[in-house]
Amino acid sequence: MLCIGYQLREGIVSALLPQRRFLHTYSRGDQQIVQVHNSVYSGYSWLTPRTKKSTVMSSSLHRYYAAALFFALNLCACAPSGTEAPASTESIQVSPHRHIESPDWRDQIVYFVMIDRFNDGDASNNDQGTGEYDPNDPAKFSGGDLAGVIRQIDYIKGLGATALWMTPPVANQWWDGMIQYGGYHGYWAENFKAIDAHFGQLQDYQRLAELLHRQDMYLIHDVVVNHTGNFFDYNGTYDAADPTQHFFINDDSTPVKAPTQPPFHLNDIRNPEHREAGIYHWTPIIRDFGDIEQEKNWQLSNLDDLNTDNPVVRRALRDSYGYWIKEVGVDAFRIDTAFYVYPEFFHDFMYSDDPEAPGVMRVAEQTGRKQFHLFGEGFGIDRAFDDSVTRKIDGYMRDETGRKLLPGMVNFPLYGTIQDVFIRGRPTSEMRYRIETMMKAHESPHLMSTFVDNHDVERFLASGDITGFKQALTLIMTLPGIPTIYYGTEQLLTEQRAAMFAGGYQSGGKDRFDRQAPMYKFLQEVIALRKHYPALRRGTPKLVADNPAAPGALAYLMEYPQQTLLVVFNTADQPTLMSNVQWQTTQALRLKEVFSSAGTRHELTLKPGQVLNRELAAREFSVWEVLPTTDKPEVAQSSTSVTLSIDPLPSTSYVGDVVLEGSIKGLNTAKLLINGNLADAISVQADSNGRWQYRLDTSSMINPNQTHRVVLWSEKTGVASSAQEFTVKRQWQPILQISDAAGDDKGPFARYRYPLDASWGTSKGLDIQNVSVFTSGSALKVSVKMAELVAAWNPVNGFDHLVLTMFIEMPERDAGARALPFQNAELPDNMRWHYRLRTHGWSNALFSAKGAGPENEGTPVSPGAEIEVDRSAKTITVSIPAKSLGNPPSLSGVKLYLNSWDYGEGYRPLGEQPTSHDFGGGRADEPRWMDQTKVIVLP
Numbered sequence: 001m002l003c004i005g006y007q008l009r010e011g012i013v014s015a016l017l018p019q020r021r022f023l024h025t026y027s028r029g030d031q032q033i034v035q036v037h038n039s040v041y042s043g044y045s046w047l048t049p050r051t052k053k054s055t056v057m058s059s060s061l062h063r064y065y066a067a068a069l070f071f072a073l074n075l076c077a078c079a080p081s082g083t084e085a086p087a088s089t090e091s092i093q094v095s096p097h098r099h100i101e102s103p104d105w106r107d108q109i110v111y112f113v114m115i116d117r118f119n120d121g122d123a124s125n126n127d128q129g130t131g132e133y134d135p136n137d138p139a140k141f142s143g144g145d146l147a148g149v150i151r152q153i154d155y156i157k158g159l160g161a162t163a164l165w166m167t168p169p170v171a172n173q174w175w176d177g178m179i180q181y182g183g184y185h186g187y188w189a190e191n192f193k194a195i196d197a198h199f200g201q202l203q204d205y206q207r208l209a210e211l212l213h214r215q216d217m218y219l220i221h222d223v224v225v226n227h228t229g230n231f232f233d234y235n236g237t238y239d240a241a242d243p244t245q246h247f248f249i250n251d252d253s254t255p256v257k258a259p260t261q262p263p264f265h266l267n268d269i270r271n272p273e274h275r276e277a278g279i280y281h282w283t284p285i286i287r288d289f290g291d292i293e294q295e296k297n298w299q300l301s302n303l304d305d306l307n308t309d310n311p312v313v314r315r316a317l318r319d320s321y322g323y324w325i326k327e328v329g330v331d332a333f334r335i336d337t338a339f340y341v342y343p344e345f346f347h348d349f350m351y352s353d354d355p356e357a358p359g360v361m362r363v364a365e366q367t368g369r370k371q372f373h374l375f376g377e378g379f380g381i382d383r384a385f386d387d388s389v390t391r392k393i394d395g396y397m398r399d400e401t402g403r404k405l406l407p408g409m410v411n412f413p414l415y416g417t418i419q420d421v422f423i424r425g426r427p428t429s430e431m432r433y434r435i436e437t438m439m440k441a442h443e444s445p446h447l448m449s450t451f452v453d454n455h456d457v458e459r460f461l462a463s464g465d466i467t468g469f470k471q472a473l474t475l476i477m478t479l480p481g482i483p484t485i486y487y488g489t490e491q492l493l494t495e496q497r498a499a500m501f502a503g504g505y506q507s508g509g510k511d512r513f514d515r516q517a518p519m520y521k522f523l524q525e526v527i528a529l530r531k532h533y534p535a536l537r538r539g540t541p542k543l544v545a546d547n548p549a550a551p552g553a554l555a556y557l558m559e560y561p562q563q564t565l566l567v568v569f570n571t572a573d574q575p576t577l578m579s580n581v582q583w584q585t586t587q588a589l590r591l592k593e594v595f596s597s598a599g600t601r602h603e604l605t606l607k608p609g610q611v612l613n614r615e616l617a618a619r620e621f622s623v624w625e626v627l628p629t630t631d632k633p634e635v636a637q638s639s640t641s642v643t644l645s646i647d648p649l650p651s652t653s654y655v656g657d658v659v660l661e662g663s664i665k666g667l668n669t670a671k672l673l674i675n676g677n678l679a680d681a682i683s684v685q686a687d688s689n690g691r692w693q694y695r696l697d698t699s700s701m702i703n704p705n706q707t708h709r710v711v712l713w714s715e716k717t718g719v720a721s722s723a724q725e726f727t728v729k730r731q732w733q734p735i736l737q738i739s740d741a742a743g744d745d746k747g748p749f750a751r752y753r754y755p756l757d758a759s760w761g762t763s764k765g766l767d768i769q770n771v772s773v774f775t776s777g778s779a780l781k782v783s784v785k786m787a788e789l790v791a792a793w794n795p796v797n798g799f800d801h802l803v804l805t806m807f808i809e810m811p812e813r814d815a816g817a818r819a820l821p822f823q824n825a826e827l828p829d830n831m832r833w834h835y836r837l838r839t840h841g842w843s844n845a846l847f848s849a850k851g852a853g854p855e856n857e858g859t860p861v862s863p864g865a866e867i868e869v870d871r872s873a874k875t876i877t878v879s880i881p882a883k884s885l886g887n888p889p890s891l892s893g894v895k896l897y898l899n900s901w902d903y904g905e906g907y908r909p910l911g912e913q914p915t916s917h918d919f920g921g922g923r924a925d926e927p928r929w930m931d932q933t934k935v936i937v938l939p
C-alpha cells in the first residue's frame with residue numbers, strides 16, 4: 001500500500017538514503033605503516049619499523065598469545081617520537097582480561113561511539129599533516145581517539161551500558177578529493193588489519209578491551225566486508241563486457257592511492273595480474289537499488305566493491321577480522337552494509353573450516369567465546385503495515401533451508417516506525433503491527449539491535465521533541481532486542497556527528513560528559529528498569545491497546561515465566577482514553593506502577609475478567625508490574641448499575657456523516673470519544689428512553705484505509721462502552737484540471753540545468769505536466785503528473801530527485817507569507833500563502849505560515865497530508881484534511897501554486913555549473929525552482 005502520510009515534525013527519514021549515500025560516498029583514513037609503505041608525504045618522519053605483514057599474516061591460532069606479546073612490545077619500543085607510548089604493564093603482557101566468556105547478549109545495553117567525535121585523549125595524533133584534520137569541518141578528522149574512549153569508560157558504564165560499539169578503528173583513506181570528504185568515520189578502509197594513526201595503536205585498542213572486560217563490559221568491533229574506500233571509479237558509460245573502459249584510479253586520495261593490505265591492493269583492472277586476481281567487482285555506482293545485481297556487485301556510492309564470491313577475498317576477510325578477536329579480544333562484530341553482500345557469504349565468514357583463516361566463530365570459540373555475537377546492518381525501513389524489508393533482513397539471519405546465518409541484524413524497520421509514531425504522530429496501530437510482525441518474522445528478535453539514533457540518520461531531536469525521545473527510548477528498553485544508545489543521546493545532541501569533546505566539530509566549545517544531565521539520569525533510570533526485570537529483556541510482547549487512526553494509546557504486556565509487565569504510552573499531544581484493555585479472565589490482578597513519566601507510583605486492582613479503562617495524560621508513559629492478587633478490587637459503587645453502549649455500525653465505508661446512537665443507563669450524560677481523543681470529547685445526553693444519537697462530521701477522515709474507533713465514556717464511574725469501528729471513503733469531486741507546458745523545466749530564466757549524476761536519468765523529472773484538483777467538503781486533494789518519476793535511492797514515498805512544494809492561500813484570511821522558504825523567491829501575482837506542503841521522497845510536511853520567511857519554513861500542522869504515488873502514471877497525489885486547513889466553510893476562491901526542485905539536506909544548491917547533485921546555470925541567490933504552475937484559483 002502506498003499511503004504514507006507524514007505529519008508534524010517531519011524530517012528524519014527524509015535524510016536516510018541521501019545521507020547514507022553522503023557518508024558512504026565520502027571516507028578515508030590510514031595508519032602509520034601505510035604511510036611508511038607509501039611515503040605520500042615526503043618530509044613526514046615518524047616511522048614504525050614493524051611491517052604489518054609479519055604480524056598480521058603470521059598469526060596462526062596456536063601462536064596468538066605469543067604474537068600479541070611480541071606485537072605489543074614491538075609497538076612500545078618503536079613508538080614514533082613525539083607520541084607518548086602508554087607505559088602500563090598490563091598492556092605489555094597479555095592480560096587475563098583479554099579473552100572472556102560471551103555474555104547472554106539479550107541482556108546487554110550497547111553504547112555506540114563514533115571514535116573521531118567522541119573524545120580526544122591524545123592531541124599529538126590529531127593532525128597527520130595531510131590537511132585531513134580540521135575540527136571546524138564536518139568532512140574532516142576532529143581528533144577523537146581510543147585513548148579518549150578509554151578515559152570515558154566510567155561515563156559509559158555509569159549510564160548502565162554493558163557493551164561498547166565503536167565505528168571501525170582501522171586505517172582509512174583520509175581524504176577523497178574526488179568528492180571532498182574524509183574517512184574520519186572509519187568506513188573507508190585501506191587496511192582492515194591496522195589501526196588508523198588518528199586513533200592510536202594496537203596497544204590502545206588492546207588496553208580498551210581489557211579495561212572494559214575488567215568492568216564486565218564487552219567490546220563490539222565494526223566490520224566492513226563489502227567495500228574499501230574510493231580508490232578507483234568510472235567516468236562515461238560503463239561497459240560490462242570491457243570494464244577497463246572509462247576506468248580510472250582516484251589520484252585525489254590521501255594518504256594512499258590504493259589499499260596497502262594484500263590482496264586488496266590489487267585494484268587496477270588494467271593490470272593483467274590484478275584482473276586475474278579478481279579481488280574487486282570493477283563496477284560503477286549503484287543506480288537502481290531495486291536491481292539485485294547492482295545492489296550486490298556494484299559500488300555503494302563510490303566505494304570500491306569487493307568480490308565477496310572470490311575465495312581469496314573471503315579468506316582475507318576472515319583473516320582480517322579473526323585478527324581482532326585474537327589480538328584484541330573483541331566480543332562481537334557489527335557488520336556494515338550487509339545488504340550489499342549476498343547472505344550466503346556470511347556462512348563462510350562465520351563457519352569456514354579453512355585452517356589458515358578459519359571462520360570467525362571458530363576463532364572466537366578458541367578464545368573461549370561460545371556465543372560470539374554478530375549483527376548486520378540492513379539499511380531499509382518498511383512502509384506502514386508492510387514487511388518486505390523485515391523479510392529481507394530475516395534472510396540474513398537464516399536462509400531458505402533454515403540454516404543459521406548472522407545471529408542478529410539491526411532492527412531498522414522498528415526504527416522507521418519509531419520515527420513515524422513518536423515524531424510524526426502516526427497511529428499507534430502502526431507500532432502494534434511492527435512489534436507483532438518482528439516477533440512473527442524473526443526467530444530471535446531478542447538478538448537484534450534496536451535503536452532510536454545512529455550515525456547514518458538525522459538525530460531524533462533534530463525534528464522530534466524530548467518527550468517523544470523519552471518515549472522512543474522507553475520503548476526500546478521494554479521490548480525484545482539489544483538497545484543501542486548512540487553517543488550524545490544522553491546530552492541531547494541534535495547534530496548527527498557533533499563532537500562530545502571541546503576541541504571537536506560542533507562541540508559548542510565544551511566537553512559534554514555531564515553525568516548530572518537530565519537525560520543521562522533518565523537513561524540511567526530506564527536502563528536500570530530493564531536490568532531489574534528479565535521480562536523486559538527476555539519476555540514476549542503481547543499488544544493490548546492501540547489506536548488505529550490517530551496517535552494515542554499504545555500498550556503491551558511483556559510476558560516471561562513468573563513475571564509480567566505492562567508498558568503504556570500515550571503518543572498524542574492531548575489526553576486519551578485507553579479503554580477495554582483485557583488479557584486476564586480468571587484471576588484478580590494487582591497493577592503496580594514501577595516507572596512513569598510523571599514520577600507517580602499508582603496501584604490498581606482488577607477483578608477477574610474486568611477490563612482496564614484509564615485516562616492517560618498527554619504524552620504520558622508508564623511501566624507496571626502485573627501481579628496476581630487475592631485483594632478485593634475497589635469498584636466504584638455507582639458503576640455497578642451503569643451501562644453505556646453504541647449500536648453496531650455497518651461494515652461498509654461511509655461517504656459522509658456517520659450517525660451514531662446507543663443507550664445510556666444509570667446516568668444522564670456520557671462522553672463520546674473519537675479515536676480516544678479526550679480533548680475533543682462530545683457530550684451526549686440520554687433521552688427519556690435512555691437513548692442518545694449524534695451526527696459525526698467525517699470531513700477530516702481522508703484516509704480510506706484507516707479504521708476509526710468510537711467509545712462512550714463516563715469519567716466519573718470509569719465505565720466505557722464497547723468500541724465501534726468504521727471507515728470513511730470520501731467521494732472526491734474533480735473541480736479543476738490545468739496543464740503545464742512541456743519542456744519548460746529550465747527555471748525562471750530558461751537557463752537552469754539539471755545536476756549531472758547518472759541517477760537523474762533523462763533529466764525531465766522536474767517538468768510538471770498536469771495538475772488536477774479534487775475536493776470533498778473542505779478537504780483538498782491535488783494530483784500532479786510529472787513528465788518522469790525517478791526512484792533511484794529506494795525512497796520511502798516511492799519517488800525521489802524531486803521536491804514538490806505547494807502553496808495555499810485561503811480566501812478572506814489575513815496575514816500569510818509571500819516568501820518561498822529556502823527557494824530565494826516570492827509567490828507570483830501578489831499571492832500570499834497560509835499553508836505550504838513540501839513533499840519529497842522521504843517526507844511530506846505541512847506548514848502554516850506562522851513564523852515563515854525566506855529562511856523559515858513556518859509552523860508544522862497536524863494532522864498532515866496523506867500521499868499516494870503512482871510510479872507508472874507518474875503522478876503524486878496529496879490529500880489534506882479540512883481540519884488542517886482550519887475547517888473553512890468552502891474551498892471556493894482558494895489559490896494554489898506549485899513548483900519543482902530537488903531536496904538533499906535542504907533545497908539543493910544552485911551554481912553557475914551543475915555538479916553531481918547541484919543545479920547549474922544560475923547564481924546561488926537566484927530562485928530555486930525548475931518548473932512552476934500558474935496561480936490556480938479554485939472555482
Ligand SMILES: [Ca+2]
Nearest residue numbers: 122126143145
Ligand atoms: Ca587525538
Ligand SMILES: [Ca+2]
Nearest residue numbers: 230232302304
Ligand atoms: Ca570507487
Ligand SMILES: [Ca+2]
Nearest residue numbers: 296297305340
Ligand atoms: Ca557488494
Ligand SMILES: [Ca+2]
Nearest residue numbers: 740741767768
Ligand atoms: Ca512543465
